[in-house]
Amino acid sequence: xxxxxxxxxxxxxxxxxxxxxxxxxxxxxxxxxxxxxxxxxxxxxxxxxxxxxxxxxxxxxxxxxxxxxxxxxxxxxxxxxxxxxxxxxxxxxxxx
Numbered sequence: 001x002x003x004x005x006x007x008x009x010x011x012x013x014x015x016x017x018x019x020x021x022x023x024x025x026x027x028x029x030x031x032x033x034x035x036x037x038x039x040x041x042x043x044x045x046x047x048x049x050x051x052x053x054x055x056x057x058x059x060x061x062x063x064x065x066x067x068x069x070x071x072x073x074x075x076x077x078x079x080x081x082x083x084x085x086x087x088x089x090x091x092x093x094x095x096x
Contacts, residue, residue, distance in 0.1 A: 015052035038068035
């Protein structure tokens with residue numbers, strides 16, 4: 001799975017995200033119009049993202065979309081906060 005992801009283009013990954021967003025939106029019972037009203041984005045932008053015809057979505061728009069379906073906390077999975085390295089822990093302990 002990991003290597004398959006790296007073999008895909010950025011465009012393909014964004015298309016898949018659009019499809020997944022559509023699935024989430026529908027499962028949660030939101031229409032594109034409701035998401036547009038909650039996010040401040042146009043129905044056209046949402047539709048284009050979901051059907052894969054627009055792969056130039058900005059991170060700001062993506063965050064608005066996640067917020068509109070009450071899934072903003074999922075953004076943490078993109079780049080989770082790094083744990084403190086053992087080296088840093090050792091440095092802090094020796095400074096005390």
